[in-house]
Amino acid sequence: MGLELALKPYRRRFVQPLHTAHGPWVWREGLLIRLRDGLGRWGYGEVAPIPWFGSETMAEALAFCRAQGGEWHGQKVPAALPATQFGLESALADLTGQSAGHEPAIPADSFANAAICGLLPAGAAVLEIAPQRLAQGHRTLKWKIGVHPIADEIAWLEQWVKTLPSEARLRLDANGGLSLAQAEHWLAACDRLNANLHLATVEYLEQPLPPDQLTAMIALGHRYQTAIALDESVATVAQLENCWQQGWRGVCVVKPAIAGSPQRLEAFCQQHQPHLVFSSVFETGVGRRAALAIAARCSPAPAPALGFGTQGWLDDDWDTLTPAELWDRL
Numbered sequence: 001m002g003l004e005l006a007l008k009p010y011r012r013r014f015v016q017p018l019h020t021a022h023g024p025w026v027w028r029e030g031l032l033i034r035l036r037d038g039l040g041r042w043g044y045g046e047v048a049p050i051p052w053f054g055s056e057t058m059a060e061a062l063a064f065c066r067a068q069g070g071e072w073h074g075q076k077v078p079a080a081l082p083a084t085q086f087g088l089e090s091a092l093a094d095l096t097g098q099s100a101g102h103e104p105a106i107p108a109d110s111f112a113n114a115a116i117c118g119l120l121p122a123g124a125a126v127l128e129i130a131p132q133r134l135a136q137g138h139r140t141l142k143w144k145i146g147v148h149p150i151a152d153e154i155a156w157l158e159q160w161v162k163t164l165p166s167e168a169r170l171r172l173d174a175n176g177g178l179s180l181a182q183a184e185h186w187l188a189a190c191d192r193l194n195a196n197l198h199l200a201t202v203e204y205l206e207q208p209l210p211p212d213q214l215t216a217m218i219a220l221g222h223r224y225q226t227a228i229a230l231d232e233s234v235a236t237v238a239q240l241e242n243c244w245q246q247g248w249r250g251v252c253v254v255k256p257a258i259a260g261s262p263q264r265l266e267a268f269c270q271q272h273q274p275h276l277v278f279s280s281v282f283e284t285g286v287g288r289r290a291a292l293a294i295a296a297r298c299s300p301a302p303a304p305a306l307g308f309g310t311q312g313w314l315d316d317d318w319d320t321l322t323p324a325e326l327w328d329r330l
């Protein structure tokens with residue numbers, strides 16, 4: 001006998017539209033899943049796709065889930081639906097783990113923030129917002145680059161690091177938007193800053209070049225001291241495995257909610273022990289809980305700050321709800 005499969009689509013508005021390479025992101029759409037077995041045990045999961053990051057669309061996820069006719073027999077979810085794989089597999093893990101959504105979804109205090117990377121807006125606003133993130137307890141900060149002229153951005157970075165405590169760590173995320181010459185320019189600037197031990201550290205430059213330029217990024221990794229992290233290149237476990245096969249041994253940012261099967265991800269981690277940094281896709285507490293559980297099992301030691309600094313970015317109080325409360329709310 002299968003499990004009862006119930007679905008609740010959701011839509012949440014960002015407080016301010018998010019600036020992405022594909023235009024403004026105004027609404028976060030996704031799907032909560034609830035599985036129930038014959039004993040009345042529940043398990044919650046979440047499908048939170050980002051189609052422009054290589055996952056299925058919301059419509060594709062919904063069509064697949066609805067086609068199951070309200071029952072789940074553990075059948076294979078197609079590889080083209082990685083966010084759906086994550087949602088169904090984590091709902092099943094939740095059910096069998098009997099952690100049916102009663103604990104608070106997200107601890108949000110300055111102690112927890114020390115382990116979480118704080119997000120910063122692009123541009124000169126970083127100088128204004130970074131002190132707020134530090135005051136909230138964040139010690140690792142992420143700044144989007146490749147948005148303004150490179151000379152301006154590097155000048156802001158140089159000005160900014162002088163205001164930071166030396167233990168602060170910075171992640172500069174280019175979203176694959178730099179040319180090779182610009183990437184070299186950035187890495188040289190980061191190496192200069194990192195040579196000064198009294199200043200904050202640039203932990204890595206994230207996805208300097210587009211995903212199809214892996215060989216060039218491997219070469220850059222050998223030429224500069226500052227680490228490079230892949231993000232867009234490793235959106236799914238299959239892509240992560242592929243980059244590994246092609247020789248990448250640097251940092252990889254993994255977003256479990258769109259990466260595909262959690263079991264396959266964990267098997268890859270156990271086999272190769274890659275240097276992974278785990279990150280959110282603005283999922284609700286349901287997906288976040290499952291993603292953080294994977295992060296806890298697969299992060300290298302000492303664990304790098306988690307890319308889950310998404311609290312307060314959506315215009316609702318869902319982050320304060322347990323999965324069961326959120327389910328009832330929808």
Ligand SMILES: [Mg+2]
Nearest residue numbers: 173175206231
């Ligand atoms: Mg990124």
